[in-house]
Amino acid sequence: MFVGCWLALVALIPMTLGINPGVKVKLSSKGIEYGRQLGMALIQKKLKAIKIPDFSGKQKVKPIGSVRYSLTNLKIVDVGLPQSAVVLVPGTGVRLSIGNAFLRLHGNWRVKYLRRIKDSGSFDLNVKDLTITTSIDIKSDETGRPTVNSVNCVAIVGSVSIKFHGGASWLYNLFTKFIDKALRKTLQNQICPLVANAVSDLNSQLKTLNVVAEVDQYAEIEYSMMSSPTVSNSSIDFSLKGEFYNKGKHQEPPFSAAAFSLPPQINNMLYIGLSAFTANSAAFVYNTAGALSLYITDDMIPQGSPIRLNTRTFGTFIPQIAKRFPGLMMKLLVKTVKNPVVTFEPDNVTVQTTATVTAYAIQPNTTLSPLFVLNLDSSVSAKVLVSGLRVTGAISLNKMALTLGTSYVGDFQVGSLDSFFQIVFKGVVIPQLNVQLAKGYPLPTLGKMTLVNTQLHVLKDYMLIGTDLQFTA
Numbered sequence: 001m002f003v004g005c006w007l008a009l010v011a012l013i014p015m016t017l018g019i020n021p022g023v024k025v026k027l028s029s030k031g032i033e034y035g036r037q038l039g040m041a042l043i044q045k046k047l048k049a050i051k052i053p054d055f056s057g058k059q060k061v062k063p064i065g066s067v068r069y070s071l072t073n074l075k076i077v078d079v080g081l082p083q084s085a086v087v088l089v090p091g092t093g094v095r096l097s098i099g100n101a102f103l104r105l106h107g108n109w110r111v112k113y114l115r116r117i118k119d120s121g122s123f124d125l126n127v128k129d130l131t132i133t134t135s136i137d138i139k140s141d142e143t144g145r146p147t148v149n150s151v152n153c154v155a156i157v158g159s160v161s162i163k164f165h166g167g168a169s170w171l172y173n174l175f176t177k178f179i180d181k182a183l184r185k186t187l188q189n190q191i192c193p194l195v196a197n198a199v200s201d202l203n204s205q206l207k208t209l210n211v212v213a214e215v216d217q218y219a220e221i222e223y224s225m226m227s228s229p230t231v232s233n234s235s236i237d238f239s240l241k242g243e244f245y246n247k248g249k250h251q252e253p254p255f256s257a258a259a260f261s262l263p264p265q266i267n268n269m270l271y272i273g274l275s276a277f278t279a280n281s282a283a284f285v286y287n288t289a290g291a292l293s294l295y296i297t298d299d300m301i302p303q304g305s306p307i308r309l310n311t312r313t314f315g316t317f318i319p320q321i322a323k324r325f326p327g328l329m330m331k332l333l334v335k336t337v338k339n340p341v342v343t344f345e346p347d348n349v350t351v352q353t354t355a356t357v358t359a360y361a362i363q364p365n366t367t368l369s370p371l372f373v374l375n376l377d378s379s380v381s382a383k384v385l386v387s388g389l390r391v392t393g394a395i396s397l398n399k400m401a402l403t404l405g406t407s408y409v410g411d412f413q414v415g416s417l418d419s420f421f422q423i424v425f426k427g428v429v430i431p432q433l434n435v436q437l438a439k440g441y442p443l444p445t446l447g448k449m450t451l452v453n454t455q456l457h458v459l460k461d462y463m464l465i466g467t468d469l470q471f472t473a
Contacts, residue, residue: 134195273462374405376401397426
């Protein structure tokens with residue numbers, strides 16, 4: 001994988017100060033530990049790619065005299081990183097340290113001396129007590145996405161030992177002094193650039209961050225970062241805008257996000273707080289787009305209902321409809337007139353809606369004759385879940401109240417229609433809305449990220465998602 005996958009969730013976007021976020025995220029010490037494990041796997045892979053050049057030269061060896069030598073085909077055969085740590089420096093950033101690391105190499109040797117005598121063989125070389133420390137700098141690029149960069153890297157090679165296969169014992173004294181100096185320099189010159197390259201490789205993953213996440217034909221969500229991450233000794237907390245917008249048109253709603261804080265949590269790797277502001281911005285967007293309106297026809301009424309959407313049925317409640325429009329089918333238009341209001345309370349999500357219901361008679365030439373307009377105030381409860389990388393939901397009707405707005409057929413008692421509209425809303429409107437809610441709304445994601453062991457709790461003014469993470473290559 002890539003070093004510090006969790007860093008992708010730390011340095012997201014350019015800063016916007018003075019506005020409360022709609023979404024907050026906490027990366028716990030458990031998440032940081034998971035990132036360390038992924039990072040070590042990548043750095044280990046990078047170190048195996050170290051290129052050791054062939055060495056050759058001439059050295060005087062008593063009593064033999066001048067000896068020409070060469071070391072060729074040096075390859076890394078094993079890398080061990082048994083000790084590593086990622087340390088959060090409060091208010092500063094991240095420091096990565098690797099200790100007691102080792103490298104094992106294999107290569108070939110060849111010598112020529114006394115003009116004619118040649119000898120050759122192989123050798124194994126062990127590098128022990130290798131230490132690496134580096135700081136990781138986090139910034140944002142011109143597209144508003146984060147970039148990471150390794151700075152202040154230091155690599156120190158501890159001890160070097162060699163075992164020759166074949167040849168005379170004096171070869172050890174010839175090569176050991178040379179190898180210890182030349183190889184140490186070669187390794188130390190290559191290790192930090194390879195570590196920096198491993199960190200830099202993360203940038204291609206960071207470019208997959210869904211800064212603007214598409215929802216559907218109406219809406220998108222912006223997950224831009226609004227302030228610098230807050231680094232403590234045990235976690236990284238950061239704030240995202242978390243606001244729905246009409247697709248291609250960023251119009252701010254007539255309300256703003258309230259401040260909220262995530263409680264201390266340690267059981268999961270990642271915690272995401274979704275505020276009521278985020279949900280209400282979605283309601284504003286869909287209402288503005290005209291998406292919260294629905295035409296209802298008789299074929300949408302449950303077949304078992306004794307009440308049909310025609311002037312004969314409605315004539316039993318409002319006789320003047322049957323008299324003026326005998327034998328016609330009807331159509332209803334349900335349309336919100338205010339932005340729905342979403343409220344989060346402990347273990348409870350409620351949506352308050354104000355709408356109108358306009359009834360029409362369908363003339364033989366398909367023109368619509370208005371019959372009446374009802375004012376509808378309703379309350380629904382929502383059940384919210386996390387499915388994959390999306391938040392999904394389903395609603396059920398709590399209560400509804402009807403009042404007469406306008407009548408084109410004279411006065412009538414609205415209460416007589418209550419049972420019919422209960423059927424309409426429970427059997428038609430709410431199922432239609434639940435189809436859309438089941439599709440879900442995307443969470444901020446990065447690359448091939450999977451959420452596991454996910455739990456969702458509704459708290460005062462926000463929902464808290466606790467989850468572990470898995471990244472696949």
